[in-house]
Amino acid sequence: MIDDYREAAPLEIHDLTVAYQKKPVLYGIDLEVPKGSLVGIVGPNGAGKSTLIKTIMGLVPIGSGWIKIFGKSFKKAITRVGYVPQRESVDWDFPVNVLDVVLMGRYGRLGLLKKPSKDDKDIAMACLEKVKMSPYANRQIANLSGGQQQRVFLARALAQESDLYFMDEPFAGVDAATETAIIEILQELKNRGKTLLVVHHDLPTAKQYFDRLLLLNMRLVAFGPTEEIFTMENLQKTYGGRLTILSDVAVERNLGVKVD
Amino acid sequence: MIENFIPPFNFNDIFIEPWTYGFESYIWIFLMGFFVNAACGLVGNFIILRRMALVGDAISHSLLPGIALAFILSSSRSTTVIVIGAISAGLLTTIFIEYIYKTSRVKADAAIGIVFSTFFAIGVILITMYADHVDLDADCVLYGEIGFIPFDERASFAGINLGPIPVVRMAGVTIVVLLLINLFYKELLVTSFDVGLANSLGINTNLFHYGLMAVLSVVIVSAFESVGAILVIAMLIFPGATASLISHRLPITLGLSLFLSILYSLIGVHLAIWLNCSIAGAMVVVAGLIFTGVWLFNPTNGLIKKMGLTRKLTK
Structure with missing residues (x-):
């Protein structure tokens, strides 16, 4: 806990506005993410979830x-x-194999002109082992299933050995086994004090997977511990009319939200 | 009837003489072809991976006004002036192309067409306006003749005759390209594969993008005055595209590109002697034939193999 006081928050955003060609995508986002949280970024299509991550990564001005x-x-x-x-x-x-892709995660630490060493390769292999993909190390990436591709991306992120991770829909289009494997690794990273922000599409699992939620719809609707945030009122605010298509009973059963 | 179109095949004339009596000429033509193919092919691998195959085509046309303007402003034909003119024109071309398609509804391929045809036309106007002062014409840039290489002025170092200047220059460019790819391999790889990740790793993706464009411009300008734009444009695509059908590992496709460069040049020279035709044209046709052969008969994923597989599966 001492670390929390000594070090600044992993992510702090103040009054952030982002626009694509004068059309605002994100408005007045204020946010402070504490260390060691596993945050699900949830919101409807076009809510600016990916844009938020890309802006933080400096990919969008x-x-x-x-x-x-x-x-x-x-x-x-x-x-x-x-x-x-x-x-x-x-x-x-792309003409690379699985190990090549995971090694890319090491490039940031290598700096210019240095080539990956034996150590880097060992780390990359260990990361592949963690996502249970080491038998595929020499496989061309075109010959992987969607779930396997996502595991390779996750292994690459592990190889970066970062403290703060941003993941854009890691659960999109993967099989159930991969989904379980991914969430186990996210939990493990969180337990090791890493901070993770994950764009997520699926509401029922969001409640189960993440200890904090960031509800986004151009504005920040709510951010905080999942139990406090995951309320019908907040979800209505985030999804607008779209959620009312479901009957109250279905919402209650699927999302575990109490409807008044 | 057919004899009127295809000259007789004489083994001695076509295969022996060029390497005995004609050695002094043909060795330089072969080497020039090899270096052009190799430099273009190596850079081309990355251009293809970045889905920018046509940008090479665009730059090779856009260089014309850059070089012409450099001549007119400095009234010198020094290599430095040409290279500066070429790099500026090449970079401006890519900057304009990107700017147009990012800020308007025009798609990338149309933007390429708009920029390079405008640049090329400006080049033609400049050359015709200042024809008296500029020792350069559009024909020579587009259809430079590799067959004249042996007659070029010789480069010498410490009294040793190194060979015709364009060949020595192209060899230097090829070595520099090899060196740069070796030094910046991982940056080129990751910026081509995943720009988002490259940025997040702290790699300056713009620097590598424009750096690659600058190298591409230098390769094109050092090649095409002597061999013509057609060979250059072809060799930016053929070695990389053919190699990618054979191997799925980038280091191997780069190596294969060098090997293919030798084949194109060697077979092209002999084909041109036999048919008494344009050497650069013959090299490109050889490249086209080799590509077709690999595409059809490649044992792992060739078209014929694939057709056989589907037939087996449907039976």
Whole structure:
């Protein structure tokens, strides 16, 4: 706990606004994520979930406001941040094998002109072992299933040995076994004091997987411990009319939310 | 009837003479072809992986106004001036292409067409306007003739004759390209595969993008004055595309590109002697034939193998 006081929060966002060609996507986001939390970022399509992550990663320009990572700018804290992009964001026909992809996670620590060493390869192999993909180390990435691709991405993130992770829909289109494997690893990382922010699509599992939720719909609807945040009122605010399509009974059963 | 179109095949004339009596000429033509194919092919591997195959085509046309302007402004034909003109034109081309498709509804391929045809037209206007002062014409840039290489001025170092200047220059460019790929392999790999990750690793993706474009411009400009744009454009695509059908590991496709470069140049030279035709044209046709062969007959994923598999499965 002492660490929490000595060190700045892993992620602090103040009054962040982001716009794509004058059309605002995120408005006035204020946020402070405590160390060691596993945060699910939840919201409808077009709520700006991916944009929020991309903005923090410096991939989308900030309109106004600021973002601090461990009290520093993203550029200065870069080696402490790991990123798992959406699986579809890369060309899986690319001429590399599984181990090559995981080794990329080590590049940030190597710096210019240095090549991955034996140690880096050992770490990469150990990360593959963790996601149960080591038998596939020499396999061309085109010959992997969706779940296997996601595990390779996760292994790469592990190889980055970061303190703060951003993951964009790691559960999208994966099989049940992979989903369990991923959530186990996320839990383990959290228990080791890492901070994780995960974009998530599925409401029923969101409640189960994450200890904190960030409900987003262009504005920050709510952020805090899952038990406090996961209320019908907050979900209605986040999803607007879209949630009312479900009957109250179905909402109660599927989401475990008490409907008044 | 057919004899009117295809010259007789004489083994001695086609295979022996070039390497005996004609050695002094043909060795330089072969080497020039190899270095051009190799430099273009190595850079081309990364251009293809970044889905920018047509940008090479665009840059090779856009260089014309850059070089012409460099001549006119400095009234010198020094290599430095040409290279500076070429790099600026090449970088401006890529910057404009990106800017147009990012800030308008025009798609990337249309943006490429808009930028390079405008640049090329400006180049043609400049050359025709200042024709008296500029010792350069559009034809020579587009259809440079590799067959004239043996007659070029020789480069010498410490009294040793190294060979025709364009060949020595191209060899230097090839070595620099190899060196750069070796030094920055991991950055080139990750920026080509996953820009998001590369950024998050603290790699300056813009630097590598424009650096690659600058190298591409240098490769194109050092090649095409002597061999013509057609060979350059072809070799940016063929070695990488053919190698990617054979192997799925980047280091291997890079090595295969070098091997293919030798084949294109060697077979191309002999084909050109036999048919008494354009050497650069013959090299490109050889590249096209080798690609077709690999595409059809590749034992692991060739078209014929695939057709056989589907037939087996449907039976």
